Amino acid sequence: MVSRLSDLIWPPRSLLSEAFVDRPGVIEPALWGELKFLTSPLCSCCGFPLPEATAPEVLCAACAASRPAYDSARGALAYDDHARRLVLDLKRGGRRDGLPVFARWMAAAAGEALEHADFLAPAPMHWTRLAARSFNQAAWLAQALSQASGKPWKPGALARVKRRRSQAGLSATERRRNVGGAIKARGRFAGQVALVVDDVFTTGATLEACARALRKAGAAEVHAVTLARVVRPTDILI
Numbered sequence: 001m002v003s004r005l006s007d008l009i010w011p012p013r014s015l016l017s018e019a020f021v022d023r024p025g026v027i028e029p030a031l032w033g034e035l036k037f038l039t040s041p042l043c044s045c046c047g048f049p050l051p052e053a054t055a056p057e058v059l060c061a062a063c064a065a066s067r068p069a070y071d072s073a074r075g076a077l078a079y080d081d082h083a084r085r086l087v088l089d090l091k092r093g094g095r096r097d098g099l100p101v102f103a104r105w106m107a108a109a110a111g112e113a114l115e116h117a118d119f120l121a122p123a124p125m126h127w128t129r130l131a132a133r134s135f136n137q138a139a140w141l142a143q144a145l146s147q148a149s150g151k152p153w154k155p156g157a158l159a160r161v162k163r164r165r166s167q168a169g170l171s172a173t174e175r176r177r178n179v180g181g182a183i184k185a186r187g188r189f190a191g192q193v194a195l196v197v198d199d200v201f202t203t204g205a206t207l208e209a210c211a212r213a214l215r216k217a218g219a220a221e222v223h224a225v226t227l228a229r230v231v232r233p234t235d236i237l238i
């Protein structure tokens with residue numbers, strides 16, 4: 001009701017531009033076609049796009065060399081300028097009207113990992129950061145995905161016990177060091193299948209730490225899904 005009333009005063013804007021649209025949380029057709037959804041062939045573990053599918057289960061060179069702690073990670077969109085705008089509007093601007101559509105994209109990207117999941121766990125934010133920002137965008141995404149899929153979400157399953165430096169501008173190795181040991185699971189998840197939800201897969205360091213923590217707490221499988229995924233190394237500085 002409140003949103004309908006406000007729509008009469010300020011018609012809803014596209015998620016990707018200043019264009020007016022007929023309802024909140026949509027993208028005008030001209031820009032819709034520019035979104036880069038990540039589709040197969042993908043590395044069966046980390047979801048990195050592969051040039052060709054040589055077998056149903058193929059690993060990228062990085063996962064073949066060193067298998068991540070998570071069983072699989074999938075991103076809905078390649079992290080380009082459009083995805084960046086969606087992520088920053090969500091995380092810095094607190095814009096929520098895109099959540100239902102993001103949840104549908106993430107459900108499609110996660111596929112079987114979502115079907116088999118016992119629960120969804122948002123990637124955690126340290127309480128001091130949470131206090132400063134007042135919301136955790138990963139929790140919003142997990143809640144939206146829970147509503148779209150009917151899977152329960154556990155906002156307190158993972159906690160950040162050490163405040164880390166911001167990951168922005170850090171290399172892959174620095175990110176792993178920065179996040180290592182900083183995430184703990186709260187509770188026991190013996191034999192359960194967890195799906196970790198986050199906004200962006202950059203180097204995978206955060207998801208790696210989440211997966212290690214959930215495995216330590218007994219989880220049988222840990223999968224992950226993000227709204228966007230960095231694909232080219234040059235995109236890593238965010």
Ligand SMILES: [Zn+2]
Nearest residue numbers: 043046060063
């Ligand atoms: Zn991989």
